Amino acid sequence: MRDIGDTSASRGGNALFGPLSLALLIWAGSLKETPLFAWVPVDLTLASAAAVAVFTLDSRLRGGAATKAVAAPLLVFMLFLPAAVIVPAPTEASTSKVLTLFTISLLLAVTPFYLLRAPRQRTAFLIALVGFGLLSAANLVFAPTEVSNSPGRFVVEGSNTIAVSRIVLAAAVILLIAATVRGLKLALRVLTAILAVALTAVATLTGSRGPLIALLLAVGVTVITASVYRKYRVRAVLGLAAVAGVGGWYLLQSSQTAGLARIISALTGDAGSGPDVRAAIWSYTYELFLAQPFGSGWGTFDYFGTPYPHNLLLEVAVEAGILVLIAVVCLLVMSLVRGAREAVDWQTTAMLSLFVFAFANAMVSSDINGNRLLLVTAFAIWAVGKRQESTNPVDREVADPPRMRSVATRGAHSG
Template sequence: MTFVIAWAALQLLQQPKARLTFLWTLALCGIAVSAVLLLFGEVDSFAGRSSVSGLNPIGLGRMAALGALLTGVAAVSTQGARRLSLLAVCGFTTYSAATTGSRGPILAAAIALLLATLVGRRSASRLTRAFGAGAVLTLGYALLTSTATDATARIFSDDSSGRTQLWSESLTVAREHPGGIGFGNLYGHITPPPWSLSTGYTEYSHNMLLEAAVEGGWVALAGLVLVLVISLKALVSQVTCPNGIAMLAVFVFSVANASVSSDLVGNRLMWVMIGAGLALRLRRLVPRLGRVHIDRRSRPPSPNELVAASPALFSRNVAGMRLTVAGTSPCPSRPCPGTALL
């Protein structure tokens, strides 16, 4: 299923309009989950952590924090009354995420928002962008500290829920078994963590890189790092517009979450964003498959031929033959086509 999700993202998120629709969907779902949490949230079944219908508060917290991230990114990319409105929504969704008691999503959203603020290329000065990000984080902190719930106390506590010990033992296992121990076999190699009673015998490292190294070996770790770097590089190349900045922020958000919680399969948003980055990379290599032909002339094109050629025409000399690919530029210098995120 995870492979299908990543492949679908690779196929569907190649066009700017598709990525814009994707961002809108994430933002609206995050805001909707935040509203449901505040209106119908229950705090009994998870020791003070807000949930709805017994759902895992971590997943709900991720969606609410994602709504906070995208509204915050949109606020950084605009100004005036619209920015104030978006900041208000960002504060509301941050508060809602805090009620779940999940620290990872809030921290991941803060990191991604700071990154989006730093890479945003607008006419506003760096001081203005830094002030805007600081205002969002300050508002979120004030909302968190003002709530007298067990969930908020958990966020600011030093309880790691056994993750520190789990990470240490997982690192030892990875060093001792460079070929991996097989997927789902970690339980027999570590001291059972506090939550083992609820997860049974299927245990994982709660860190995507450690899990890949432990279960799949160093080769699996190298492969995961490779696709992450390729996707990150492709998404960084698109930060010339608000939508590109938002896509990069969601990528960072998903990777940060995958570094502290759930397993490789459970972090599906990360695989979606990997697929989105790979889609951009493939679009750069071959802008439009099916419009490729071989020109056997070994001489370079004349100036007149270059002028007459379409500006979207790319040429490359390979072993005395020029491979010509027709298509549009995958990394335009102008802003992304379509409407901005919000």
């Protein structure tokens, strides 16, 4: 099997604007009310979703069919359908959740097979995510807004602490992977590592703990499992440990902000009320699941005004039922295994790390529609990879052009 390469599906707008629109759609809900995008005269989520849909259709028409794995998201969302119709008394919240699930979320699951199937597309996508992280970090440093009910913690105006921390640390994840995978010049790898540490330090201003822990898990799991580190895994682990040690030492030696102090208290076990509230929600959700193991329907969960349990697997279990939960768990495990096996360059390795980062975040915050990065990366893993085979003759032509085939044929005949 061969990598798709830069086909007609990735030239022109699909090489840059398609992946850029996809990256923007992932963070649109968190950024559209911030000074960075508040000036846009239309809803940023709807505009970016429309752009993604157009570029996806263009990629399908010009670049040909996707791989057979594109059936995976369609099958998963078919399994989601029963939970959309069993809602006993649909409310505005449940209707909105179902509508978003089967429009924007479905689009996010399918589009990687068209907008992330070529190396140039994946590069543009990852660079775009780094760009959004840098913009958010700059806004957080130069124009911070103090959280009203938590003095000493800061956020980008129009967003929230968790969302900003996710955006900034997703960029840090990509930069850390780029710094550890061979291929870049040493000076550039050092620069990306320094920038990743700087972004991590900026993210601590929010005081959000989950995304930072997710970053540590993502990078750790990736270095331990990814194929690309097979020949130098120990050195990569030592290098990351050195970067983490230097960064941690600097943060501890510097004057601690309220946000950093909150994160340190969580890591040392003195976490305050946050985790206790989530623990209560999770316990309540588990009891609901035991009482109705085949699901109560999408959007039916409510815990004193909290519309979701802040845990993806519990959300699927309580609203869609145990059968759908088993299917989702199988998909996540298979994506992790495949992602580790197919992580053979910095792009596919970064995609794996983002998948782990997104999943870790999904286990402690937001809902299935809000965890857009997870939807994209879970299926992008099946759309990329050096062993991926294309059914498109144009792709095969790029991977094995006539001139190269003729040279190989002459060589075989002369032998």
